[in-house]
Amino acid sequence: MASDPLSLTFAALADPTRRALLARLAEGEATVNDLAEPFPISLQAVSRHLKVLERAGLISRGRDAQWRPCRLEPASLEQASVWIGRYHDQWEERFDRLDEEIRRIQDARGTGDRSTEGEKTHE
Amino acid sequence: MSDLTVTVEPGRQDIVITRTFDAPRDVVFRAMTEPEHLARWWGLDETDTVVDRAEVRPGGTWRFVEKAADGEEYAFHGVFHDVVAPERIVQTFEFEGMPGHVAMDTHMLEEKDGRTLYRAISVFQTVEDRDGMVSSGMEEGLAQSLDALEGLARGLA
Numbered sequence: 001m002a003s004d005p006l007s008l009t010f011a012a013l014a015d016p017t018r019r020a021l022l023a024r025l026a027e028g029e030a031t032v033n034d035l036a037e038p039f040p041i042s043l044q045a046v047s048r049h050l051k052v053l054e055r056a057g058l059i060s061r062g063r064d065a066q067w068r069p070c071r072l073e074p075a076s077l078e079q080a081s082v083w084i085g086r087y088h089d090q091w092e093e094r095f096d097r098l099d100e101e102i103r104r105i106q107d108a109r110g111t112g113d114r115s116t117e118g119e120k121t122h123e
Numbered sequence: 124m125s126d127l128t129v130t131v132e133p134g135r136q137d138i139v140i141t142r143t144f145d146a147p148r149d150v151v152f153r154a155m156t157e158p159e160h161l162a163r164w165w166g167l168d169e170t171d172t173v174v175d176r177a178e179v180r181p182g183g184t185w186r187f188v189e190k191a192a193d194g195e196e197y198a199f200h201g202v203f204h205d206v207v208a209p210e211r212i213v214q215t216f217e218f219e220g221m222p223g224h225v226a227m228d229t230h231m232l233e234e235k236d237g238r239t240l241y242r243a244i245s246v247f248q249t250v251e252d253r254d255g256m257v258s259s260g261m262e263e264g265l266a267q268s269l270d271a272l273e274g275l276a277r278g279l280a
Contacts, residue, residue: 004254004255004258006254006255006257006258007250007251007254007255009133010133010134010250010254011133011134011250013133013134014133014134014135014250015134083257083258084129084131084257087129087131087257087258088127088129090167091127091129091140091142092125092127093167093168094164094165094166094167095125095127095142095144095164096125097163097164098144098151098154098155098160098164099144099145100163100164101154101160101163101164102144102145102146102150102151102154103146104154104160105146105150105153105154105160106146106150109150
């Protein structure tokens with residue numbers, strides 16, 4: 001099992017119940033009991049899901065041993081979206097260069113002597 | 124701004140990429156498969172791509188080497204399973220730095236009104252492999268080269 005941050009975040013997000021728990025926590029802090037209420041699963045099962053979310057850094061839990069309210073920690077979610085954003089940007093850049101190659105082929109096909117136009121095409 | 128979409132859903136083993144190119148698909152196909160063109164777009168902004176092999180036919184192999192400014196080299200290779208010019212390529216993809224982790228890529232080109240809709244699906248062996256691919260740019264080079272890239276862009280502006 002990979003333990004790098006992105007894998008942990010993605011593994012945590014892969015489960016619909018955990019995503020629903022996060023959606024609930026986006027509205028504010030909640031205890032395990034609050035969180036468990038709308039779900040047709042046991043308190044134990046909810047606790048297990050919360051552990052996974054906590055390990056992935058997606059939530060934190062209060063110190064109070066009795067209540068231990070859960071709180072959303074948006075940072076690791078943001079990190080995951082930054083990763084995907086950069087991956088997206090890599091493809092954006094790559095395909096910009098591919099656009100240039102496509103123009104190069106089309107220019108060569110045209111008059112056969114338009115390669116000097118190349119400079120104006122890229123912003 | 125292009126219409127690029129990159130879909131990476133949590134818990135899945137695939138990445139789906141779509142993008143429209145403003146050219147007929149035979150031109151797009153050439154730009155995607157001819158070594159001269161591949162070398163100029165395939166890698167990252169900050170790497171030089173050397174096309175070692177590009178035997179674009181069923182059973183042919185490919186191998187590209189990415190040369191980073193710091194002298195590091197990253198090589199990738201695979202086998203073309205299916206090539207139907209100019210509409211479809213099915214190939215494997217493997218980073219030589221992580222042998223045994225093989226992805227299968229399907230590239231599809233569909234022409235509409237003189238433009239080409241490109242759609243690619245990469246399927247990895249595990250969810251972890253897929254997630255590793257998405258974050259690999261950060262660990263190996265991209266993070267440290269972002270500053271360099273910015274400097275370069277400023278120098279060129």
